[in-house]
Amino acid sequence: PIVAFSTDRAVAGNGVYLLGIMPDQQVDRAIAFAARRGLGRFAALVPADAYGDTVLDALERASGRHGGAVVRIVRYAPQAGEWREPVLRLAAFGRPVGGSAPPFDAVFIPQGGPALRRIAPLLAYHDIDPGEVRFIGTSLWEEPDLGREPSLVGGWFAAPSPAESAAFLARFAEIYGRRPPRIATLAYDAVALATALAGAPGGADFSPAALADPSGFAGVDGVFRFRPDGIAERGLAVVEVEADGLRVIGPAPRTFERLTN
Incomplete structure (x- = not known):
């Protein structure tokens, strides 16, 4: 072998x-956790590449499996380094003139690193308030100092504990x-x-x-x-971003006994 x-x-x-x-396992774990907490309408801001294809397919499958739906998808060219235009497209979706909460409960942002740190504050600036809309990611968010970006505090992602x-x-x-x-x-x-x-x-x-x-x-x-x-x-565990680090809010299973029996 x-x-x-x-x-x-x-x-x-x-x-x-x-x-x-596997990205699909990360997505399923995070979406299952979100669904149990009443989040069912998901928007996605996803790179137009092979990784984006993989995680978007996983998101659509997971949201359906757990009783939710993907209500808005925005793709962008990750190599372009231009985040404002796709963020504006997402922010404009279904929002009445005069403004109100966006018609989704969470935004799925699968990228990490510098891209994530640029996307998240743009979302907040364009009225996708992380206090009202949960930001959800993948293990690419696994950075101890991620909470230094205020708009990411409260975000969730799935990763090894x-x-x-x-x-x-x-x-x-x-x-x-x-x-x-x-x-x-x-x-x-x-x-x-x-x-x-x-x-x-x-x-x-x-x-x-x-x-x-x-x-x-x-x-x-x-x-x-x-x-x-x-x-x-x-x-996998579900981890929440805090201002001073990362905190496990959904513990990882220690055995497969429950899944096997």
Whole structure:
């Protein structure tokens, strides 16, 4: 078997297992959480690229699955670096003259980094108030200082639980003097997986059946298990952006027992 860090579904299967944290699982976790809190009308501000296609498809599927709907989609060219025009298109949707709350409960913004930090304040400036409309993202939002942008405070995203990886991140920073790249935790989990399979009671077992153990494995990013198609299913947390950091508001499952039984 080959264990890869990719999120490209096209390469999964036939002995290839992907440890990557799949965007569609992040979207489904966040939307399910939002739906349980009464949010059902979603707008989306999504890049016009392959990543945007993936997360938009996931958003439409997740919103339908959890009783909601995507009521407005705005695509934009991410390489252009022009955010005002797509934000204006989103802000103008369905808003009566004289203004009122937008006809959606949440805005899905899948990008992170500098793009997110430019988009969010523009939304707030053009009357998409984060106090009325929830901003929802993906694990690309996983930056400890994200709350320095006031318009992102209160935003939600799904990602591996920070509590699970805290010790690893602290140890890495102590040794190397910097925060590790996201791939570092995947590499750690791959080694932990190999160690668990090598130490099986009956001897080392790297068979497809062992890799697809429905009980899964415990990694630094939380629990995960491989589906028959080679994709890793993960237990994800829902995280809220606060002014001074990130806070878990929807804990990640610690086992797959409830899903299996």
